[in-house]
Amino acid sequence: MPEPHKYRTILLFGMPGSGKGTQGSVLGQLPDLVHISMGDVFRKIPKYGRFGQEIARYTSQGTMVPDDLTVRIWERHIQILEMQDLLLPRQHTLVLDGLPRNYCQAERLDDFLDVVQIFHLKINDLVKATERLKARALLENRLDDMNEEVIHRRLNLYYEQTFKTLSFY
Secondary structure: OOOOOOEEEEEEEEOOOOOHHHHHHHHHOOOOEEEEEHHHHHHHOOOOOHHHHHHHHHHOOOOOOOHHHHHHHHHHHHHHHHHOOOOOOOOOEEEEEOOOOOHHHHHHHOOOEEEEEEEEEOOOOHHHHHHHHHHHHHHHOOHHHOOHHHHHHHHHHHHHHHHHHHHHO
16 A cells, blocks of 8 residues: 655644634745645534534534544545645645644644644733634634633643644654
8 A cells, every 4th residue: 555645734733812723824825835724624514414513513512523533524625625736745835723633633644744844823811812712703703712611621622632732743
């Protein structure tokens, strides 16, 4: 079996509301950089389909979508981008935001990603982060960012799992 191609990759790490999506969008405008936000990928999946209902069960509570499902959806998204010639593996560099979110995902993606750079976006003020998320919820109709309990759960997940993933690299 042929060895899978490794995608040259830039990772954006940071707590919810730190600006990963904003910076990823800016970087994605540069030649040969392709921005993929897993949150955006999840939100584009029809809510009433099999995957959409399962994803909504987790995101509405501020918990992580299971690793297996996340990686399968990412792989399928990558395949679609390649089929549409929007991602040319030998030419483009991926800018990933929201993936990997934990150590297990980092291990599972290690065969696919050649991480060349990591940007860790920090916010030291949790009150400011919460305010940013609530403002974004109104602007982008992201209902999961309206609920403070969900926001706090997501921030805790970041510290408990995602932040620790940096040590993988």
